[in-house]
Amino acid sequence: MDFLTSFYSSFLKQIVLWQYELNSYISTTIRSINDENNLSVSLLIIGIAFLYGLIHAAGPGHGKALVAFYFTSNKSNYKKAFKMGYMISVTHALSAIIFTFGIYFVLKTMFRRNFHELSSVAMQISAVMIILVGLYLFYEAYKSRRAKELKIEKSSKSELAVAFSAGIVPCPGVMTIVLFCIVLKQFVLGILAAIAMSIGMGLTISLAGILSIALNKKAGGFLDKKGYMLEMVGASLVLILGVFLLLATFSKH
């Protein structure tokens, strides 16, 4: 256990240091854009933004927790984990771009304060949706138990609900890059960097799903016909996560 805690701490430290370096590198590089190096530097920034997203999402976050819990409660395959990760990325990128451009061009001033207010509302919507997803998963697990059917797959509606609830909260990291580009009048680059960063984040979130599916497969085989119990555990975890996030939005933030 000590080894795992120590490994997690070292891992956390390393991703913070990488982000610190990448954050500084991206901002310096965006500022260095001029007419002559526009294309090459823009491509470089998009590549770095992808890497930044990959590392940024490796830190703690509710998106990975939700995906992991969802796949704990749902028999699925690795392809679906990738699909889920990328649905979250798309929602995430769109939400960040719409929020940032909206606040900047519509509200203009008081950016940061409005951002906090809006992200707090978005977090509350997300938390309520996560609670609803948890309740839905409970219902599915109950049905699964009644039917003694272990190979039930959730409808694509629940996947969309999970992706939407995880992605609707715009990542401040993506928003900051978009805003930074807007300030420097690099609008297209801002959108492309947000998309690249979201794709990187989606890949990391997919990996959380894949890990969860692998654990589910092992535990599911062990539990055999009591597989619904695992679904109940997953549903409970999603529900707890939703309640926890909702309570967090009413705390000091």
Add this chain to the structure above:
Amino acid sequence: MIRYFFSLIFIISSAFAHPHTFIEVFPTIKVKDNNTQSIHFKWMLDEMTSSVLIIEFDQDGDGKITKKENDYAYENFFITLKDYNFYTDIKSKGKTQVFPKPINFKATIENNKVCYSFDIQTQYDTKDLQFDFGDTDFFVAMVLKKEFTKIDGAKTKVSELDNDFYFGYRLELN
């Protein structure tokens, strides 16, 4: 067992954000007769966060922070960080101290980065004096390097701080 551990890690970790703002900390401390005579901190915020704050602070767009803009930054942004103990835990003789009210606050813009400078007036015995920099919510990452420190009159040590679920730095004086 592994599954429960895995789930536990996710439950605990989801309580924490990942850092979106990076602040470099530059402490300047003068020590005489084992007591701090002056403690000055300068925070340099990362360029991306700074670009957002500059929109807020620099209302006249002249690239400088006027007295009025400085007051606005203090009241609306800086002083609200008291809820987070200004991301600094002071420990003297093994006991955590209440972070004193910062004075002489000044916001500036240097190389497109927002800087906050401030002093704290309280004197501390430098025996086992520690400053732990970090955000318990892990939304902000504080960065301290040995070369950022200017300590006159005492030996210092800068080390990384492992707080299990967030990461910080420790400055020790003795």
